[in-house]
Amino acid sequence: MSLLMLYKGLHIAFMVAWFAGIFYLPRLFVYHAGNQSAEVDAIFKVMERRLLYFVTPFAVLTLVFGLLLIYNYGAAWFKASSWLHYKLLLVMFLYAYHGYCFKLLSDFKHDRNQKSPRFYRIFNELPVLVMFAIILLAVMKPV
Template sequence: MSSLLWIKALHIAFMVAWFAGIFYLPRLFVYHAESNSAEVHQQLKTMERRLLYFVTPFALLTLILGLILIYMYGSAWFAQSSWLHVKLVLVAVLYVYHGYCFKLLSDFKNNRNTRSGRFYRIFNELPVLILFAVIILAVVKPLLY
């Protein structure tokens, strides 16, 4: 079996694991922002920290394997794949989102959160929308320019 297919399968598997955490973490932020209990806050601080640090290696492995795939497909393929250029911009937004989660984690850890549960509910939708767009781009591969 081709090593390319193994790398692609691992890329997808790590992406799914990363997204599981990226979908759940803002939901924990919602609960944290809406709770008035010190005990609940302490529990959520632990859960948030563990989850973010657990999924960060998946984000890094997704990136590394994605770059390996681009390298294996070659520069001519990359130049012709306009859908991939858009996908990479969206993926960059996801990495900024992931990094911003560390800032939010710090705010909660230091009791500096000023945002509402509603903000975190909306914040939770961004990766869902990007995931749909990325999947459509990767599967359909539309010619964009």
């Protein structure tokens, strides 16, 4: 087995694990924002914190193995792969999205959330759309 294939497999596996959390966390925010019970509020705070801190290492490992892939393919390949440059722009958006989740988590933790459940429903759909675009770019390599 080549190191390149190992890196690719780990990159995909960690990406799937990361996305599982990125898809679920905003759904928790939807329910949390609509909640009126102090007891349930405390449960949501714990669940959200644990989930975000659980999936953050997967986000880091996705990045590490993605960079190892780029390094192993080489600079000439990277320069010629325009599709990858678009993919990386979308990936940067996902990392910003992930970082923004920490801000939202803090707002809930300190009872400062001002956003509606509807906002979080829309927020929840963004990574799905970005993931589709990333996968299509990686599979089709259109440009």
